Amino acid sequence: MNAQQHAAPRVALVTGGNKGIGLETARRLVAKGATVYLAARDADRGAAAAAEVGARFVQLDSRDDASVDAAVATVTAEQGHLDVLVxxxxxTGPLRDAHDYTADDLSEVLETNVVGYVRVFHAFLPLLEQSxxxxxxxxxxxxxxFGLFHDPERIEATAGTPLYGASKAAINMLTVRYARLLPGMRINVADPGMTATDLSGGRGHSVTDGTDAILHLITDSTETGAYRDRDGDLPW
Incomplete structure (x- = not known):
């Protein structure tokens, strides 16, 4: 299958879609002709965001099985398959002095950033396998x-909390393991880089720049198990 065949995925779902990276990803996929389900926890903000970019809203809280199952039921009834899951x-979790982090702080971050990803992936896996x-x-x-952490020229060497960093390292490993275990689908990691969103306090490049790697992996790449930003592959 060549890269051109990825140019207009028919059905996509983007979690955390009501703002920032998620909203811009949904916007760009709609512009490419996809039917996009913009998923968000808050129904009012999610519905408004979906209307803004021409997507379909579906309520989804990645921490809640019932919410995720209801979203799966909606996509199943309306489409019968899913081509793209973002x-x-x-x-980010709390920003504290290193002495003051607690196990509960870590549990909250991992529940959203790691367990939530796994919950959503497995719930939609049967629909993805219909694509x-x-x-x-x-x-x-x-x-x-780890590679960027040890590069003193990179902002990643100093930025971020240990909890957030640990959650993202976990996602990186989960991705490559699932990519190897499920060779029938493309499963990759995108790093938006420092992007001007709420999570970064408005610092960084534009959300369009921040979503370049996501769009590349969806529409222009046949690889799986990759880790990249808008400029290319990253060290693990």
Missing amino acids: NNAGI ADPCVVNVSSGIGS
Whole structure:
């Protein structure tokens, strides 16, 4: 299958879609002709965001089985398959002095950023397996890279909390393991880089730049088990 065949995925779902990276991903996929389900926890904000970009809203809280199952039921009834899943919903967690982090702080971050990704992936896996070209993009961060952490020239060497970094490192490993175990689908990691969203306090490049790697992995790549930002492959 060549890259051109990925140009207009028929059905996509983006979690954490009501703002930032998720909203821009949904916008760009709609522009490419996809039927996009914009998934968000908050029904009012999610529905407004979906209307803004021409997507379909579906309520989804990645921490809640019933909510995820209801979203799966909606996509199943309306489409019968899913071509693209973008796992994007996440939190940074608290910013504290290193002495003050607690196990509960870590549990909250992992529940959203890691367990939530796994919950959503497995819930939609049967629908993805109905696609002729299933694609999963897990939105991670360079802060989860051991290689970038040890490069003093990179912001990842100093930025971010240990909890957030640990959650993204977990997503990176989950992605490559699932990619090897499920060779019939493309499963990759995208790093948006420092992007001007709520999570970064408005610092960084545009959300369009931040979603370049996501769109590349969906529409222009045949690889699986990859980890990249908009400029290319990243060290693990």
